[in-house]
Amino acid sequence: DVKVTQSSRYLVKRTGEKVFLECVQDMDHENMFWYRQDPGLGLRLIYFSYDVKMKEKGDIPEGYSVSREKKERFSLILESASTNQTSMYLCASSFTYQPQHFGDGTRLSIL
Amino acid sequence: GQNIDQPTEMTATEGAIVQINCTYQTSGFNGLFWYQQHAGEAPTFLSYNVLDGLEEKGRFSSFLSRSKGYSYLLLKELQMKDSASYLCAYIGTYKYIFGTGTRLKVLA
Numbered sequence: 001d002v003k004v005t006q007s008s009r010y011l012v013k014r015t016g017e018k019v020f021l022e023c024v025q026d027m028d029h030e031n032m033f034w035y036r037q038d039p040g041l042g043l044r045l046i047y048f049s050y051d052v053k054m055k056e057k058g059d060i061p062e063g064y065s066v067s068r069e070k071k072e073r074f075s076l077i078l079e080s081a082s083t084n085q086t087s088m089y090l091c092a093s094s095f096t097y098q099p100q101h102f103g104d105g106t107r108l109s110i111l
Numbered sequence: 112g113q114n115i116d117q118p119t120e121m122t123a124t125e126g127a128i129v130q131i132n133c134t135y136q137t138s139g140f141n142g143l144f145w146y147q148q149h150a151g152e153a154p155t156f157l158s159y160n161v162l163d164g165l166e167e168k169g170r171f172s173s174f175l176s177r178s179k180g181y182s183y184l185l186l187k188e189l190q191m192k193d194s195a196s197y198l199c200a201y202i203g204t205y206k207y208i209f210g211t212g213t214r215l216k217v218l219a
Contacts, residue, residue: 045207097141
């Protein structure tokens with residue numbers, strides 16, 4: 001079974017902090033994605049990566065950056081956390097044009 | 112551009128059949144997916160259509176018409192545990208575009 005593991009289920013941080021969300025997958029998928037999900041807005045793509053060291057901006061990249069140094073790991077970084085970044089963050093991975101597999105999500109609160 | 116629509120909410124009775132529709136508009140298309148998401152949990156993959164027609168998987172079936180930009184998810188013999196949000200998504204070039212989800216309530 002595909003396993004996508006996110007480092008934390010719940011996280012509370014303060015405004016201005018640098019926040020790291022980690023995601024690891026064990027299926028050798030070339031593609032990895034970071035989404036945020038907010039009520040009424042659905043899943044919105046922040047960044048994705050289709051290969052090691054490659055990254056592409058999604059629909060809402062402002063205030064975020066990513067890192068993919070190894071194929072199995074994709075990190076999302078909030079450079080200076082703000083309250084409007086309070087959300088559910090979901091990591092996913094896939095082979096190209098195949099179904100995505102999601103991690104359990106991180107519910108992030110910025111105070 | 113990219114646009115995908117599905118109803119916000121639907122209600123059905125235990126044991127019944129329900130059809131959730133999804134329409135999309137895109138210049139690049141490489142497949143359509145359906146996911147189930149229970150409250151507070153991550154989406155889980157249900158079905159995938161890349162060619163026109165019906166794909167059946169137990170109580171769940173999904174249909175695709177590429178010329179009409181239309182798909183539906185059919186759930187038969189509804190159970191209480193089917194109460195969840197159902198997300199349709201298509202894939203263009205690398206990016207997966209999600210609808211906002213249809214919240215299905217199954218009543219006893």
